[in-house]
Amino acid sequence: MAAFLGVVAFFWPFVVAPGTFGSTYAPLLIFGVLLVLVLCVVISEIAEGGINSKALAMLGVLSAVNAAIRPLGAGTAGIETVFFILVLAGRVYGPGFGFTLGCTSLFASALITGGVGPWMPYQMFGCAFVGMLAGLLPRATGRLEVLMLAVYGSLSGYLFGFLLNLSFWPFSLDPNSSIAYLPGLPFTEQWQRYIAFDLATSLGWDTGRAVTNFVCVMLAGPAVLTVFRRAARKARFQAPVRFAPAPRPAAPERTVGACASSPCSPRPPTSSPNSACSTISWAARTSATGRPPG
Numbered sequence: 001m002a003a004f005l006g007v008v009a010f011f012w013p014f015v016v017a018p019g020t021f022g023s024t025y026a027p028l029l030i031f032g033v034l035l036v037l038v039l040c041v042v043i044s045e046i047a048e049g050g051i052n053s054k055a056l057a058m059l060g061v062l063s064a065v066n067a068a069i070r071p072l073g074a075g076t077a078g079i080e081t082v083f084f085i086l087v088l089a090g091r092v093y094g095p096g097f098g099f100t101l102g103c104t105s106l107f108a109s110a111l112i113t114g115g116v117g118p119w120m121p122y123q124m125f126g127c128a129f130v131g132m133l134a135g136l137l138p139r140a141t142g143r144l145e146v147l148m149l150a151v152y153g154s155l156s157g158y159l160f161g162f163l164l165n166l167s168f169w170p171f172s173l174d175p176n177s178s179i180a181y182l183p184g185l186p187f188t189e190q191w192q193r194y195i196a197f198d199l200a201t202s203l204g205w206d207t208g209r210a211v212t213n214f215v216c217v218m219l220a221g222p223a224v225l226t227v228f229r230r231a232a233r234k235a236r237f238q239a240p241v242r243f244a245p246a247p248r249p250a251a252p253e254r255t256v257g258a259c260a261s262s263p264c265s266p267r268p269p270t271s272s273p274n275s276a277c278s279t280i281s282w283a284a285r286t287s288a289t290g291r292p293p294g
Helices: 002-014 026-048 053-073 083-092 095-114 120-134 142-172 187-235 274-289
Strands: none
Touching: 002 095, 026 120, 053 083, 053 095, 053 187, 083 095, 083 120, 083 187, 120 142, 142 187
16 A cells, blocks of 8 residues: 555656646655554564564664664765665565565664655665565575675666655656646656656766665665574564473383293292392202203
């Protein structure tokens, strides 16, 4: 449901004209609904066992780390340091965790850097999609996995820019421009205009983000994946301990009439007053004659 809302929030210009929903209040409405849906995602993951209390603590830690390292890049020339952690965390902890981490990371970093504005819900959705899609990548191991994540991280840099441009494209250009949004045009022509707008305005910026993601994943990916997976193993609850009564030992089987069919060794006499002497004399006579005394 949250992913569907994100798709609607980005691609509505291809369906309705600007101003239909009130462009001034739409970001606030989307932001409020997004927070509710993110909370629902977290609760559902906890209920289904996808996120337990320890994984929820990991979500808070990674959100704080992403919020702290995001100002290091500051978006200069497209250099963003927040995406490679989203890619690696989404890969290890799953699409639900990646979606939630993308939302909480951007929300926390916006509060720290003062980047709260009508663009913030769209940034949260963009990062949420990056983390979610990382959790849906096919299985791979070793260097192949790192290379796959690096390529995906590079593509996610373009994906994020592509989605964010949709949030302001209908309101940013003169309608007379050949790449501006014009209500009522067929979908194919509208799509061609947007592709031209995206390439003309943000291709260089997105390329810097893509290169940064590729380099960060290739350099730090193996170590970070190892740390995340070790934390994931420790974050899982142990299987519940159940105490069952110990099975009783089976009684030895007794064969009735066994001595009748096969010779049995008689026991030494123990009822005489001098039991020790009787036992010694009995053993001596047995060894001398080869058979017990009658």
